[in-house]
Amino acid sequence: MASVEKASDEATYVNPKKFKSSNEEPKESKKYSVHESLKDLSKFQLKRVLNNNAQKKLLCVEGTFADHDGAAIVLLEKKAFVEEKLDEHLFTESSKLSKEFENDVYGNYNCFPSIEHNSIKTTIIHPAMEKHIAKFENQPIHIVEETPKLYEEITLPHLKKEQFSLQWVYNILEHKAEKERIVFEDPDPKTGFVLIPDLKWDGSLETLYLLAIPMLKGIKSIRDLDQSHLPLLKNIRDAGTKAISKKYSGFPASQLRIYFHYQPSFYHLHIHFTYLKYDAPGIFTEKAHLLSTVINNIELMGEYYSKATLSFVVKESETLFSKYQAHGVLSSQSVEKK
């Protein structure tokens, strides 16, 4: 909590009037959400860059908002191009060109499209907790080979203690939030699920990204899966691909990547559906497990996921890294420190 408190102090300093209001927080907590009134980025005060991914054109920064308490994370990501209406949105007189150089048939330019057709996808987390910040920070990473024994002794106690609130997931399942965003719903308590666009998705087919969230509570991750879950998993595969094909004009199942994350970012089982050509975050082999493989593994061996060694990646800044380090499984020797 250290940085949240610190950020809070800074915000108070900038806007002393806020200090009084702070005492009324229990009554008017909504007031402190930056999301109520934010019109532009002028009030954002940069503390530091957490991550700058040049390939993905993604910038993640930590800071504060001048008139609000608490730390904030601003995640900016340039958008993929949308193929519809390129003639109206991009290939126009508004898209001015400034030549950098030319060589033979090749010319390099800067293109300045109109403001309205060149927006940046922006996610703001406020107030942000220490663990949000740790999540986005660029850090040395290590791969752990988690045996069932290490899961029981280290991972499981850790995640029981540290896990994020699942309230936002339950809000979706109970129609208390994002109801209008639901693409498909099967209310069966055992095999049912909600299919919803992922928060990161900008809506274009080129970056198609949906999440299937089972109605059934208590399945933390693939570690908990066994034969009893096959009907759920197969329903998600079949009804999920069908719903996507129906909603997105015949999007074929053979062009979908359907997978779990291990470790997941939250511990209510969920399945990612992304366009196969989209290099979505978290699709590397050390993190993503294809639904088809998971189903097949359980069919081959009902107890597969309680017996298997599952590898996953952990950042040095995460508590889980320290736990594995204390256990002698990992060391902080890293390429970054050379």
Next chain:
Amino acid sequence: MASVEKASDEATYVNPKKFKSSNEEPKESKKYSVHESLKDLSKFQLKRVLNNNAQKKLLCVEGTFADHDGAAIVLLEKKAFVEEKLDEHLFTESSKLSKEFENDVYGNYNCFPSIEHNSIKTTIIHPAMEKHIAKFENQPIHIVEETPKLYEEITLPHLKKEQFSLQWVYNILEHKAEKERIVFEDPDPKTGFVLIPDLKWDGSLETLYLLAIPMLKGIKSIRDLDQSHLPLLKNIRDAGTKAISKKYSGFPASQLRIYFHYQPSFYHLHIHFTYLKYDAPGIFTEKAHLLSTVINNIELMGEYYSKATLSFVVKESETLFSKYQAHGVLSSQSVEKK
């Protein structure tokens, strides 16, 4: 050449005066370069999208310029964020926000920065040749769930017929080529292997990439692996990580991604060693299989790889796609053709 000719005809039609000038091309070829006078993108007439990479935010299109002969390629790539002067360029009143939705501490927005600080890197190739176009053209890809039966009936006959020569691999193993590049060698005929830098590796630790190639011939891919290969696989894991640590100043095993490809690009078993933070090509879950997972799967079930359904990705332009299509397993219905 068909598309180049067509594009040329269209340009002639739009500006008939140009037709006469065309005859003078050898004398005044400079005149026909679009790079001389281009001020904006309004004259670009889109023919088709060659490639749209949503992760890199890169769009490549083919078309013509209304007042010029010849095909053109326009390559647009959103720019990475520049960390200098973020306060002046991005966190300003100009950067208007439009809220999409909020849920708990998370808010999703569109941010509309000022035109001058949100330009797009643009490369224009004009006149473009057929080979430029082929270079940038994208292909639909599909995922196949290969059961053991499909492997026997389709994949195996195909790869027996089509596979590339393995002579270059045998040359390495027999010291007939690349001998001086070998990082480590264990000559045991059953469990031995050669460790060698991958051809793509530029030698910097940030992109570390080596290949382990077993001495043993006849193992085509992970499909052929069983209990008898465990000593080989464990030796590659242990001696491979040790050799890399020794050669590259203590490079830790926990920062290596060690994996197979399925399908591989050549059918003599080989294992990739890359730096965990390096987004090497072919590390997505639909293509890469961790050595640790492969060893564990065989330990759990000796016949795992002859019983498992293995998914892999195939391009529509590949012969293997046609084979699966003829078998009714895949169809050429694709997002790209919508």
